[in-house]
Amino acid sequence: MRTSDVSKMTFSSVEPGAGLRQALKMASEEIIDLIAESGLKGRGGAGFPTDIKWKLAADSDDELKYVVCNADEGEPGTFKDRFILSHFADLIFDGMTIGARAIGATKGIIYLRGEYTYLRAFLTDLIAQRRAGNLLGKNILKTEGFNFDIEIRMGAGAYVCGEETALIESLEGQRGEPRNRPPFPVNTGFMGHPTIVNNVETFTWVPCIVTKGAPWFHDIGTEKSTGLKLFSVSGDCGKHGVFEFPMGITLKELLEEVDGSHAKAVQAGGASGRCIPAAEFDRNICFEDIPTGGSIIVIGPDRDMLNVAENFMEFFVDESCGQCTPCREGNAKLLEGIHLLQNGRCSMQYLRELHSLGESIQLTSKCGLGQSSPNAFLSIIDNFKDEIMGRIQP
Amino acid sequence: MLISEREQLRANIERRVIDFGNNRSALIPVIQEVQQKYGHVSEYVMQVLADVLHIHPVEVYGVASFYSFIGHKPKGRFIIRLCRTLPCEMKGKERVARQLENDLGIHFGETTDDGNFTLEWANCLGMCDQGPALLVNERIYTQVTPQSVHDILEECREVFGVHTTLQEKEMSCELPTSAK
Incomplete structure (x- = not known):
């Protein structure tokens, strides 16, 4: 709706x-x-x-x-x-x-x-x-x-x-x-x-x-993030569309408004944003906590988090302008890592290396695209290890 | 292309470059006009633009090949771009993609033999609340289902040989009233 x-x-x-x-x-x-x-x-x-x-x-x-x-x-x-x-x-x-x-x-x-x-x-x-x-x-x-x-x-x-x-x-x-x-x-x-x-x-x-x-x-919002903000809400929730909320709203409150309280995670800020697990839904959407340009993608309990990560990494591999090596080559490497995870063939040691590569991309890219491209990947492997490790292929 | 036609094209390009300020910033708007009219930007056009703007043709090629909506090879008359980003994926873009391939008999990245349709992926079309979404040239379709794929293709086929263009027909999605 x-x-x-x-x-x-x-x-x-x-x-x-x-x-x-x-x-x-x-x-x-x-x-x-x-x-x-x-x-x-x-x-x-x-x-x-x-x-x-x-x-x-x-x-x-x-x-x-x-x-x-x-x-x-x-x-x-x-x-x-x-x-x-x-x-x-x-x-x-x-x-x-x-x-x-x-x-x-x-x-x-x-x-x-x-x-x-x-x-x-x-x-x-x-x-x-x-x-x-x-x-x-x-x-x-x-x-x-x-x-x-x-x-x-x-x-x-x-x-x-x-x-x-x-x-x-x-x-x-x-x-x-x-x-x-x-x-x-x-x-x-x-x-x-x-x-x-x-x-x-x-x-x-x-x-x-x-x-x-x-x-x-x-007077609206938090000390460092004042005023109102438009949010683009999509994904596994009852209400889709553009909503106006004050800055500083918690994810929990927002999800109640859009009938998405059952979600297991929310991707806040689009592909360059972070994936917030249900345990952290009391965090605030504002520049000092979870910054976002307004993109809220609600991820329901039945979704596969690796598919989410894969979709975003494919996006960055496609959209990197190719100037900085860490972003151009690194993101392709992270995507390969996701394919290894999907096939259940990624060791914890290698996952740690990928994590470290992600951090390098954040530090060494010139623009915001490269600096934020590993965000989704990193937050998913940090928060959903239990779900993504040791997969048995169907 | 006939020589007179080429000369006409060259004259048009020269005129449009002047309209856009007669400097390098005219490059992309003029390329976009050529793209819209001819479906792609040929090597001849790149050479003309390079001459007019006093830059190397490779500079023009560099720009033309950077942007995904500018093509340097001929494509179909209708370019179908299906959104592949997460919200559209959640709403079932895979099945729409499969049906598009079935009905057109081509894979993504290919053009039909009759030169009418090209099938491509697009990144977020900004219709995440109404997915799956696809663009046919400049026209947006939302809440596409595997079943409605056929209707969309038929709509395209109907305008072959007719003077109306697809953009002039009414859109199915939410648009400002006066734009309809």
Whole structure:
């Protein structure tokens, strides 16, 4: 059963354009201070404080700056951005325009994943309407000297382009291979100009914070993870879809809401996230405990954990860009290890070596993809040894 | 391809590169347009793009071969991409895959002899709450069953020779109202 209730979501209570109108009365620093006060952190999963990113870009001295919306939602189990793009696209554009005002940007780009090409015509129409309504273009809402426009660029089916520097490489017409950081995009981003890259959901919360006030957002959630968050729930549970919960919710509470309390494990954060066993369901979903971009895959009692690990490792072997040897070769080795386990031919000694290899991949990869690729594998072999060792082939 | 046709293509590419800002960042949008029109990016197109952008053709090849939605070899008119990620697997993508292979008579990674269908795997299509999901070109199908595979293929076959494209028809999944 799919139960995403659009009308009950916070986004529905915020009128499109209202946040932008209010923000245009504020100075650049005031907008950034407001975001700082709210404690908003990146909703794509990494959780970098939005205000710091914006402040760094605002302080960079350049005539040309860019606002990039990361709509390359490729994390397995995540579909909240597709949901926002379908239902609340106006709020995304409001958020981007507020961001442009805050850092002094004149150009915006939405990097939409190729799999969502069917949303392109709809978004193009909406951008045209906003131009007609003076919400984009020159002297936006009669604000003298504030010019900003948004264009759509399409991804082409590469998961790694969700990483901000790979995304910029892709925008520049290159292979989507992540760059070394520093320098960060806030200094040298798209075409060498200061660029902020934020997730779809991050931008969408901005007009909500502007209209409802920073204390409203700050008072929800935990100390380090404030506010509300959208969760994409799928797998073996009664209710599927996009749900809005406060940060810091325990897995147990979340599973009760979606009729998934019988689960034996939850994959939180998609392929790059961790697999949490039932014994740890009282842990909190927040940046200080279980960080997630919103992907919750409920794994029922009858599922084979090795299949789960195999599915995710196949994903990373396929999606590694191939730049760093540990990620390119290491993940293939971990997948071989899973096949050994499936055939009941893996010694404890070798499993320990694979574990150590996984840790090496985490430490020695350049980008977030490589650093997080062994997470699912490691958490499954840590928590489900009893289930995965000494298999007898059927 | 006829010489006049090639010249036409070259002129189109030159024009589109200028539309996209006349620099390297125009490369992928133009490749995507060629891909959409011709189904793949030929060596000729890569050479033209390299000339126009003043880069080595291998640079263009490097980009074209990096992205899974850009092909440098001809593929079927309809590219079917079935999601293989965990939530779709839990909802029975294996059986859908088997039925697709049965009905088309090809394996994943292959194209039918008549050049109409190519079967591929895709990583997460973002329809995890409505799986199994597959894309036919740009069009998304959700909650696909082994039984409905036949209907999807028939729908594709119906549009052969007709001027409507698959994308223009109504979608079966949840979409913004004005996009329907």
